[in-house]
Amino acid sequence: MFNYINLFLSMLMFMSGIVVYVLKRKHLLSTLLSLEFIVLSLFYLLFLMYMNYNYEYYFTMIFLVFSVCEGALGLSILVSMIRTHGNDYFQSFNVLEC
Structure with a gap:
């Protein structure tokens, strides 16, 4: 049986990562950290899905x-x-510079 608390936790992690990604877009480091948090929440969701259906974790x-x-x-x-x-800062980054 699928545990809905873990599903809710994973979706909450995913949504909070997206909110941080959208709101904190000034610095490249904060966007990279939020992207890693989104990947971690997707890994958690994937692990829960494979654990629920008794698949291999390869x-x-x-x-x-x-x-x-x-x-x-x-x-x-x-x-x-x-x-x-x-x-x-993304504001100081100019694409036309060499």
Whole structure:
């Protein structure tokens, strides 16, 4: 039987991650953290679904590998932006600069 409290908790995590992503869009670091929180809530929901239907958890490991790669790519973009512009504000970032 599917536990509705865990489903509600996962959906609450997902929605709060989206709200933080929409409201805190000034800094790249806060958007990256909220995206990682959204991925974590999706992983929790996926794990609950597989646990409910007694499936294997192999796909959750693949999902975690892709989420780690996404986090590493986001951090590398953050580091390169801080090195070139000095901060992580989106307002100071100009696409036309070399």
